[in-house]
Amino acid sequence: MKNAFSLSFCVILLTLTSTFAQKKPIKLGVVGLTHGHVGWILSREAKDDIIMVGIVETNRDLAQRLSNKHGFPMEMVFNSMEEMIAAVKPEAVAGFGNIYDHLAIVEICAPKGIHVMVEKPLAVSLEHAQKMEALAKKHKIHLLTNYETSWYPTNLKAYELLQEGTIGDLRKVIVRDGHKGPKKIGVSAEFLNFLTDPILNGGGAIMDFGCYGANLMTWLQQGKRPNSVTAVTQQLQPENNPKVDDDATIILTYDSAMAILEPSWNWPIGRKDMEIYGLKGAIYADNRHDMRVRISEGYSGFKEEAFKLGERDAPYDEPFSLFASVIRGETTLGSYDPYSLENNMITMEILEAAVQSSKSQRTIQLKN
Incomplete structure (x- = not known):
């Protein structure tokens, strides 16, 4: 005993x-x-x-x-x-x-x-x-x-609805990110110094905010690389951003879908939003917590459902909790998770092609 x-x-x-x-x-x-x-x-x-x-x-x-x-x-x-x-x-x-x-x-x-x-x-x-x-x-x-945006409950819900087929097969995604510009919103001198340096930041708005859309699209497409990347950049605030672009439009083409990324330091109101269009409807992730789903009815009619979402459950509510959980082996990231290395290697391939496209003024074809 x-x-x-x-x-x-x-x-x-x-x-x-x-x-x-x-x-x-x-x-x-x-x-x-x-x-x-x-x-x-x-x-x-x-x-x-x-x-x-x-x-x-x-x-x-x-x-x-x-x-x-x-x-x-x-x-x-x-x-x-x-x-x-x-x-x-x-x-x-x-x-x-x-x-x-x-x-x-x-x-x-x-x-x-x-x-x-x-x-x-x-x-x-x-x-x-x-x-x-x-x-x-x-x-x-x-x-x-x-x-x-990895921690936005609206982005997760949009991803889940797309995977469930709620709006049908994916056809187009539009991602808009940015604000008035780093100097206009009053970032620190140290932050501004590298954000507007083409060497230290790799570019201007095209890198600073273009990465969000490339990252989300790679997740939505579960690692599919785009067939082509076309980008146009402008410098609308030369007095504030003399060495880099401050406005960009990036077009990604896939076999049966397209993405339009609009990173900018010229939005009058700061934003991080996404629109996802399928054969049967659309998902609007308006911000971190607000989302709308529209299902087509007839030519221009639709049935809409609005969502007000709370924060994601730990450890997916912020980066450091998840970092610790991954290190401890408690959490395994999902396939092409926005946080993951496999996603971000494709994201970097897209960004590199976008920068090349904007400089050469031609479409860059990616070898699959």
Whole structure:
């Protein structure tokens, strides 16, 4: 009886120990503070999934400003990734600097087995993305890309309805993203500096907001690559964006569908919305929470259902919860999930072709 009790106690103790170990927060390092989206992690409430252990930022003035605003100690701020990794040994890193530096982050982290999440887009070019992918696969790390629209409940609902055949076979998708322009909306000087640099950002609005539509379309099409990419860009605010485009239209053709992406720094009202058209109806994902579904009736008539959606369930409600869950092996991303590397390699192929098309003023054919 005593031995049976001892055995049962040991089993319970091992189970509790295993559970505690599994839920131990992932140690996260933040590389760069110049990206305006860094507030996402700096202002995040303390949870048991991720704990920020170090920051890399050479601009001490910027680091001090954000320290004053968000309350992290300046002792957490290091001058290099090597210094931070040696001091605090992060298990994962989130990149919040310029897009050009994403490759360098993976080059340092991957051989050390440190998982990486970067802000969209994955890279400044397909060449950079391919090097990052090779490193991630070689060293078996997770390499994820964060898009705000990945966490929109309306986009998930639209995807599900499309897969269920609610509006019939897909024929056209229109994705519109952007705002008045980084300078007009008052982003920080550090953020503006790299957003409007063709080297550090890979382009202007075509990269900054074109990536959203390319990412969503790759998800909707479950990894189908477009047959062709055609892009036209303009510079409507040369005084604010002298080195890069600030308005773009990108057309993607598929065997039986088309996508029109409209990334712009010239929208009078900020937006991230999507329209999906099938043979029987249309889905309008108007914003994060509001969505409409119209089913055709006759020539121009339709039956409409409106949705007001709440936030997605954890860990799919924000990037850091899902990052931790994926690292722990608790969550496996769906096929061509917007967050996934397989999706974002195709997204980068689309963006590269769009940039080439806009420069050459011709359609780029993609080999399938």
